[in-house]
Amino acid sequence: MRTLIYLGIGILFGITMYKSEAASWFRIYEMFSFDSFHMYGIIGSALAIGITITQLIKRYNISSFYGEKIHIIPKEKGWKRYLLGGIIFGLGWALAGACPGPMFTLIGAGFLPIFIVIIAAIVGTFLYGLLRNKLPH
Secondary structure: OHHHHHHHHHHHHHHHHHHOOOOOHHHHHHHHOOOOOHHHHHHHHHHHHHHHHHHHHHHHOOEOOOOOEOOOOOOOOOOHHHHHHHHHHHHHHHHHOOOHHHHHHHHHOOOOOHHHHHHHHHHHHHHHHHHHHHOOO
């Protein structure tokens, strides 16, 4: 049953990404060339909602829909790794024209060349998993 719920939420998320044009290469191009506020508005809204929900979970010890306690793991201190990771993520986003969120939405919309980006993302994630313990903290 959980799988069906997650699938439904994923489909709703994909429709929202597509209808809001967050999966549009042209909107992403406009964002990176500072020609439009559209994507910054979407990202800012998501950030505000995420911060609010996280604070509510922390303050009121909110459980999941299934009664399980939600554990929020504190982040490690340090900014260098986040800076490097953000630069790599941003470069990949700019080159591919899609961040990980709408990649699967683009498949559903019929943009099949995005499979190349998905394969590259999976390979990159796998390589990170292999090298994670060897990277400086």
